[in-house]
Each structure stands twice: as structure tokens, then as C-alpha cells.
Amino acid sequence: MAGIDVGQIITALIAIIAVPLALLGYIILGEQIIERLSDSLQGWIRPYFWALPAIGFATIFMVYPLLRTVVVSFRNNDDTDWIGFSNYKYFFTFPDTLTSLRNSLLWLVFYTFFAVFLGLVIAILVDRVRYESLAKIAIFLPVPISAVAASIIWKFMFDYQPPGTVQTGTLNALLGVAGRDPVAWLINATTNNAALIFVGVWTATGFCMVIISASLKAISSEVLEAARIDGANEFQIVRLVITPLLWPTITVVGTTMLINALKTFDIVYVMTNGAYGTDVIATQMFSQLQHNHLGRAAAVGVVLFIAVVPLLVINIRRFQQQEEQR
């Protein structure tokens, strides 16, 4: 459209200014009314009065979309008719979506395991060296890099050139030095999912390490001392003393990684866009949206949500336990 629409700017300004003003008005006017009530009534009504805006926002921006998604998942594409479980049936029977389910399972298992396991091992190891902070920085560096940038970096690393020519991809150059033929990492069905998960692990290990390391520092040295006096060797200390003490942290980090694995999108989208059997649930949901199959996309979203709920429950329980311990 020609130029800037003044009407739209005014609407935007109103949205920015009017909402806080309306909230302010609500509080001032409401408080004036509540002040005139009896003391007992005030004590009963005030918490609800103050919580109401937050509950209202959460309802409008979180509960409503959630319910709406569930509703849309049972409706046809034009949102004009109920079609029962067709969208779910599609999701659990169509070969493409089944591939994405399988891959998401691979991500759940391998991404979570390696990110947490490597995070734990590195945290324990760097705890024992003098240049700890330096090593930690190196491991943590990939974390702040956006997944898109990381994917592009690794696309270069996995680059493939015809055998017999100069290999510009680092991995294939190394294979060349070893006298082996280059591998098309992102195309070959036996390596592509592993390659993508590896990039995910690369970006997540640093995060796991930092959290676990912080918790490791909280273990009192007296406990370790006592174990050593009792004759435990270092492996036994790690296995029987440190790991059990770290277990609550590992659970929290692990569930966070599980949720990340389920939500994986950017790495797959940038590196393969789901080609050669690398689709995951989130990229599948995105392509359904892109193809205007709103019902199917909603069904994928609902499945994803249901899969995440138990993990959220575990995480919240864990937080509550920690609160109680304090």
C-alpha cells in the first residue's frame, strides 16, 4: 500500500497506551470501591481483584488458544464442519507423519541422552582441572549461538564434494586425509538424522554442563572427603556419591532437554527441510500450516502438547520438592 497508514499507527498506539491505562484505571477505581467495603469483605475480595487481570491475560493469550487449537483439530480445513478424529487418523497413519514421529523419538532418546550425559561428564571433569573456566567457556560457546547460525556452520562442516575433488566440508576433508571416500552426511539415510541430532547436542551440551556444574559446586567437599577416607576410588565417588546428589538437577536438565527435543525445529528446517526422511513433529506441524491444513497442524500441535504435559508435571513436582527442602 502507498505510504504508511495513519489509521494503523493510531490503532497500534492505542493498543500500547490504552491497555496499561485501562489496567491502571481498573486498579484505581477498583481500590476506591473496595476501600468502602467492610474489612472482612475487603480481605476476601482483594486478592481476587488483584489476580484477576493476570488470570484474564493468561486466559486470553494461553488458555483460549489452547482450547481453540483442540477445537480446530477436530474440524475441517475451512473450519466449517466437525470431522471427528480424521486429522488425528491422518497424523498416526500417513507415512510422512509417521517418519516425523519416528525421528522425534530418535531426538528424544539420543539428543537428551547425549546432551545430559556429556554435560555431566564434562562438568565432573572440568571440576578437576586448573583451567576450568576456560574449558567451560569453550563448551558453552555454542549455547548463545542461534540454532539457525549453528545449522549453517554445520552445513559447511558436513559439505560434500564429488570424490576426487577438493573437499570443502571439514568432516569430508578429514575422511579424505584418512584415504576414505566422502560421505553425503545430510543425504545418506543412515547418517542424516544422526548428523542433525549431533548438531542439536553440540548446541545443548554447554547448557547442561553449566547447570550441572553449578549444582556440583554445591556438593560439600566434606562429603567427598568422607568418601575418600572410607576408601572409595574416584569412579566410585562419581558413581555412588556425586551422581545421586546431582540427580534432582539431572532430572530437571533432562526434562528440559526432552521438551527441547520435542520442540526441535530450526536445525531440521535449515539443514534439510525434512528431505530424505529427516522431518520431525515440529517441522511437520509447520509444513501443515504452510500448506493451509489448519486442522492437521492443530492435531499435530495437540499431540505435541499431550506429549509435553507429563514432562512439565515432572518438572513442576521437582521444583516443588526443592522448595519444600529449603
Place this chain on the structure above:
Amino acid sequence: MTEVLARRSSRGVALCLGALFLIAACGGGGGNTGGGGASSTDVTVWTAWGGAELKAFKDVLAPFESTSGVKVHITTNRDSTNQIANGIAAGTDLPDIAPGPTDPVMVKSWVSKGAIKPVETALGSDFSAYISNTYPALTTAPGGASDDPYIGVIGGKHYELMIKTQVKGLIWYNKKVFTGTAPKTFDELLAINPSQYGAQKLFCAGFESGAASGWPASDQIDNIIMRQSGETVYTNWVQGKQKFSSPEIKLGYQTFLKEVSAANVYGGANTALSTNFGKAGDPMFKTPPGCLFLEQATFIPSFFQQDFPSLNLKAGTDFDFFAHPSMGNTQYDGNVNGFYDNFAMYNDTPAARKLMAYMASKDAQQIWVNDGGTLGAIKSLNYTDPVFKNAASVAASAKNLLVTAGDFMPSDMQKAFWQSLLNVTNNPGSLNAELAHLDQVQAAAYATS
């Protein structure tokens, strides 16, 4: 004191809110600035062009504006189809001139609603000259049918004025390497021995293109199918009426697999799949050359030149192309894969008619092609660039201009189609399974789109 303040501020808040709501109410009314009235001096045009293309359009308009006294108001709008659809639905102003929609269903619906005015009306007595000057493939429905929404022909009338065109499926080669004559048939092409010219393999290919990977392969198979099984099969296939597992489409896939077989394609399947389309032709210019031929559209020379700045590659002397060879069915040799730019008239005003007539004129289109980078829609233009001179002869030989299949399929079909080409290149043994899967996607995609 605090109470007074509180009361005063609350009154202030209420006042402010009231004022804001008033502004909001007023703001809602403003807005649409799109269209124009029945003016004889002003015409509004929406185009998707920017940069060099927009500059070329302005160059074309300059003589028109000064001689006709009509002022052309250009808006670059890359969402014009959606906005015009909204305008038609709401009955609000439309631009006087903008491209027609590409979706065939939308073309028919807009025509039936009277939103698009026929080119016959716009050009009046100039119409017959337009038809005889323009490439026939752009104005004539295959087999003399009265409908071809892919070129804006509905009920025997034309709704899209053709102004530019491009042809695809050209076979590029390094002139210093391939010194033979252009093969007439696909079998002759396959029979060429690359080592005779010192090259490793017959073809180069590069199907990688980020999230759109596979489209270069789809261009190749499109060009095979339209010449092998004809325009009817091709169009039915684009429209979802021809199954992927049908003998014709399967034959197309099998023929495509010959182009990317380990024996024929440089570096084998992995190289074709992991090479970006822009770099696909590079081995042609290496010593020794990796391949003889690359199939691609008219835009590819800039990639050659960019990748080998030191060679100072010149079109016509260092590299050239020949048209896609016949697939052995001579009655389909006139099918050419390409695309076009068009103008449709949405408001029948004297100024809009004048501009439409001017755009259909040789004078206008010559300025256009002088700026480079495209073919005009008129047959008798002069090209200085050897690439476009040659491409013009391909366009002139075309009986039917057939659009690129994937671009006119529902988007989930398009994605599955592109990825299937990558998968069969990777593993030719999976062809039957891939085609069966494509049938499944086709049944779902066309049913709901």
C-alpha cells in the same frame, strides 16, 4: 490529600480513555488508498517488480507518460493477488491494472465476477494486431480450446495481456568444450560420448536450493513429460487429475533418472543432490571439464560469470545453449516450459485502456528488452544479448507455453513432488514406492485445497 490526588488522577484516566476510544473509532474508518476512479489522466498499477525490473518498467513508461499525458501511479505490491481477492470480496477499490492471478480457480472466479476486463475490451481495434504480434503460445489455448486459465484465456476471451516471457529447459554448454551440433532428439543427446570432448560425464546437475531443494529437478522432469506425453497429460497432472503412478508420469520419472544416473551425471547422485543449483554448471568450465551439459533457464549465465570471474565468460562465444530436444513424439515438440508476466485490467477507464494498448506495442516492449534480462512477449523484437536472441527463437518455435508444474500444484503436493525427485535420484530403486506415496499425497492435497 492523597485521596484528592487519587480522585483527580482517576478522572484523568477516564478522560484519557474516553479520548482514546474516540480516536480509535475515527481511526477505524480511514485506510484503503488503493484504487482510482474512471480517470482519463491517471492510472494506478500494481506490480511485483523492484530494483532493475522496476527501473526497466519506468523506462518503458517514460515515453508513454510524456506523449499521452497519462500519469501512471506504480505501487510495488508482492501480495497483490491476496489484496485484490480481498478487494473483490469486499467490493472496495481495485488497482486499474495489476497482474492476473496465477491460480486457475481464481482466474475463473474473478472472470465470472467481472472483476477482470477482457483484453479484447482494453485493446479494442488493436486486439488483432496484439494476437498476431505476440508469441502464439502465450495467447492460444492448447488444441484451440476455449479455456486455458494458465494463460488467462476463459470462454475464448483473453484476460491477461502478455508483456514479458521466459523460457526454461534450455541445455547449456561450454562452447570451447562441446563443439558438436545440437542433438535433435533426447536419444541423440544421451548417445553423445562425453569423453569424445574430453569431459567426464554427459550432464551436470545441482538440486540443492535450501528449503526449496528439488525444484531444478522438477524443471527437468517437467520438460520431459510435456514433450513425451503431451500437453493434455501434463496439464491434467498439474491439476491432480493424472496419477503419479500412471504410465505417462512414471515414464517421465524413468527418463529423468537417465539424466541423473551414475553413468551420466557428474559426481553421481550425491553430488547432484548436495550441489546448489547456482554452482551446478561450474564443472563445465573446469579443466578437464566435469560434464558437457547443464539444463537450466535463461537466468543461469550470471552464475557462470560470477563463479569464474577470471575467465571473463561471454554469452555466445564462451557458452551457449540449445533448446530441449524432442522426446521422440514430434506432435509434442511445440510444448515449451516457461513463464510470463501479464497485466490484467480491473477498472475499465480511458487511461487504463491507453496504457494496456501501449504495453502491447512493439515500441514499449523494445525498451523493455533493451534493458536486458528478459524476453518480450512480441515476436519481432531486436535482441543484442545472444542469450535472449537465441531464447527468442525457442519461444517463437513454441506452440504451447506450459507453466512449471510444481508452482501450480497445491503446496503440499509441490513439496512432496520436489522431495520425491531428490529421493529417486538418491535411490532409483525406490521409484515405485515414491510414486505410490505421491498418489497418496495427491489424493489428500487436491481434496482439501
